[in-house]
Amino acid sequence: MSHSAAVVEDKATHAPRSWNTLVRDWSSDQRAFKNVPWGKAMMWIFLLSDTFIFSCFLLSYMTVRMSTLDHWPNPSEVFALHIGGRDIPLILIAIMTFVLISSSGTMALAVKYGYQKDRHKTAILMILTAMLGATFVSMQAFEWTKLIREGVRPWGNPWGAPQFGSSFFMITGFHGTHVTIGVIFLIIIARKVWRGDFDIERKGFFTSRKGRYEIVETTGLYWHFVDLVWVFIFAFFYLW
């Protein structure tokens, strides 16, 4: 009986996307987000709230940049590096972008192999992702050091509008913190994957719940979000 009911329900869930399925999901009993484990739904909701936080940072940056009477420092020159006898504009930021995109790719593959329960490939790809993330943070530390040595402070800088420094440190600092937390999170989960926690359903140290490979996707969501935020920071802060 339950089998036939499941089949009927399955037909309904695999129906083409329509307002009907949307309304049915949202008005249904117990679960609005079907097909989605609770951890993943909660991660999405957290990421939504994080979207608003980063939006507030970028919006305040927009506001100070639009309302200042001073010349806004040209990021293309500020973030140029002197390589091979000439200044290459924005090169460090470009490399950081490519590093983060690479890490997003390895993370996506880790999620894929996680669902195939290929724990060694998953763990290695997650560690690779973490290493690329750590590389990104190191390059950001280098960038901060360089700018601080050149006299950039939250209250002023040698090139123009003083708000440049506060926007820069707040936005990239908050993003860098996210990357750092992601790296730690990745290492913790990669260790569990490597050890086979999700194959033997070992109970978590913190939650006493059995872990599943879905945590790899949830971690992946966080990591892709960090990359996503960087896309916006790159466009609005560095390129604009």
Add this chain to the structure above:
Amino acid sequence: MAHVESQHAQGQQAHGQQHPLGIYLWIWGLLFVLSTFSYLVDYFHLHGLLRWSLILLFMILKAGLIVAVFMHMAWERLALIYAILVPPVLILVFVALMTLESDYTFLTRETFFGFGH
């Protein structure tokens, strides 16, 4: 009924997001190409409306690919898609408000401090 639903929910948790390797590699490559393009916008010193529209175009394409494929949003149900993707659209209202506000601040500053510069 509740029993059936919970069983059903568990059954669906068993299979996650399974997609062919090719699509990830393809999107990965595309993200590299788009990032290169957006870097080239700066490298070739494009400016004005062309610069801004290209920056926004590449940004939206990259963001869309990451959310749709890497974060699997393209394969989720409408209930989740709408719950997550609709609220950020309201940020545009905030952008409009702050644009008005900063234009006003700029005007005021120009009026009172503008002569010194």
